[in-house]
C-alpha cells in the first residue's frame with residue numbers, strides 16, 4: 001500500500017476542498033450572490049433593499065460627489081482605457097496621484113494596478129538571494145501568493161501574531177541570513193485585529209536584520225494622518241525614516257474608494273527599482289483613467305484638514321457598535337477599534353443560518369468559513385462604515401441579539417495594549 | 426486493570442492526544458504512547474484517500490496548523506461499539522469535532538474505525554480509519570449502531 005512520507009497539500013487537492021465548501025455555501029444562497037441597486041447605505045438583494053454591513057468602503061467615499069465627478073471628467077478627457085504598459089507611457093493622472101500619496105504617507109510611494117500586484121511587484125525585488133522570509137499564517141492570501149514567487153528563498157510560516165515565535169525564529173535565522181523579511185497584515189480583514197505593532201516595533205529595534213512588509217489594505221484611508229494607515233502611524237515611532245526597514249502596501253480599493261494599490265517605500269531608489277523591474281509594473285495594464293480620476297479626487301480629500309474629522313466620525317461609529325454589541329451580550333472575536341466585526345459561530349451551518357436570518361431581517365452581512373478563516377472558526381463578519389446610521393447599527397445588533405446568538409466568545413486574538421484597543425469593550 | 430477497562434482508557438487517551446486548544450497542537454509524545462509504532466492512519470475525504478504512518482501524519486497535521494487550516498481541535502466520542510477476541514479489538518467509534526468543548530453544536534461528525542492490539546499490559550492503536558459525514562454520506566447513529574447504541 002502506498003504511503004505518504006512527506007506530506008504537502010497539493011494545489012489541486014486544496015482547490016477541490018475549497019470548491020466543495022464554496023459549492024455548499026452557494027447552495028445555501030449565502031455566497032456568489034448578485035446585488036441589484038446600490039447606494040452605499042442600502043443594497044438590493046432578491047428584490048429587497050438591505051442595510052449594507054458588507055462593504056469595505058469604510059468612509060463611504062464610494063458615493064462621494066467629488067469622486068464621481070472626477071471619474072466622469074477623466075472619462076471625458078481620456079476615455080475608458082489607456083491601454084499601454086506604464087513602462088512605456090503612463091496616463092497624465094498618475095503623477096498627481098503619486099504626488100498626493102507621497103504627501104499622505106510621508107514616504108516615496110509607488111502606485112500599482114492593485115494591492116495583489118503591488119505585492120507581486122515588490123516582494124521579489126525587495127527580498128534578495130541571501131534573505132529569508134517569515135510570514136504570519138493569517139496574512140492575506142495575496143501575500144502568500146506573492147511569497148510563492150520567491151525563488152531559492154526560505155519562507156517560514158508563523159502562528160498568528162505570535163511575537164515569541166517570531167523572536168525565536170529571528171534568533172535562528174539571523175545567524176545565516178543577511179536580512180529577514182517579516183510579512184504581516186496591518187489589519188486582519190476577517191477577525192478585525194491589528195498586527196501587534198508595539199511588539200513589532202520592539203523587534204525592529206532589537207534585530208537590525210529584521211525588515212517588515214506590511215499589507216495595510218484595510219487600514220488605508222480611515223486611519224492615521226491623511227489616512228496613511230495604522231502601520232505607518234504606529235511604526236512611525238520606531239525611527240522609520242532612519243532605519244529604512246519598513247515597506248507598507250496600501251489599498252486604493254477599500255476605504256479609498258477608487259482603484260489600485262500603492263507601496264510606501266523607505267527610499268526613492270527602491271521606488272525606482274520596483275518600478276523598473278517589479279514584474280506587474282512592466283507587464284500588467286494600468287489603472288483605467290476614470291478610476292485614476294477618482295483616486296486623485298480621493299487623495300485630495302485625504303489631504304484636506306477636514307479628513308481627520310471624517311475619520312473621527314467613523315471611530316465614533318465603531319465605538320458605538322462595540323458598546324452596543326457588549327451591551328447586547330453579543331460575542332465578538334476581537335474588540336480592537338476597527339470597522340471589521342466578527343461573531344464566532346459553532347459551525348458553518350450556524351453561521352449560514354445566522355446570515356440568512358439577518359438577510360431576512362433586512363441586513364446584508366457576510367458568512368465566513370474556511371478558507372477565509374480556519375475550519376474551527378466560522379462566523380459572521382460585518383463591517384461598520386459611514387454609510388451606516390446609528391439607527392442601522394442599533395437595528396443590526398438588536399436583530400443579532402433577538403436571534404439569540406448562543407455561542408460563547410471565541411478565544412480572543414491576543415490584544416495588545418496600545419491606544420487603539422479600548423481597555424474593555 | 427482488566428482488558429475492558431484498558432481498552433476504554435486507550436480510546437479516551439486517543440481522543441485526548443489528538444485534541445488541542447487554541448494555539449496548541451496535538452500531543453505528539455502522547456500519540457506515540459497510544460499508537461503502535463507500525464500504526465496506519467487512513468483518512469477518507471471526497472477529495473481523496475490519504476494513508477499515513479505516525480511520522481507522515483504529524484507532517485500533514487503540522488502543515489495544516491502552520492497554514493492556519495485549524496487553530497484548535499476538539500474531537501469527542503459520542504458512541505462506541507467494541508468487539509474483542511484474544512489480543513485484537515475492533516472499535517467503531519462515532520465522533521464529533523467542536524470549536525471548543527463547550528460549543529453547543531459541532532463542526533463535523535464522523536466515524537472512526539479503530540483496530541487495537543493487546544500488548545500484555547495495554548492496548549495500542551494499530552489502525553485508525555475515518556470518514557466524515559457529508560450531504561451524500563449522512564450520519565445516522567441509530568442505523569450505524571442498530572440496537573447496540575451506547576451513547577455517552
Ligand SMILES: Cc1ncc(COP(=O)(O)O)c(C=O)c1O
Nearest residue numbers: 114115116140142189215217253
Ligand atoms: C489585506 C488585503 N490585501 C490585499 C487584498 C487584495 O487587494 P486587491 O484587490 O487590490 O488586489 C485584499 C482584498 O480584499 C485584502 O483584504
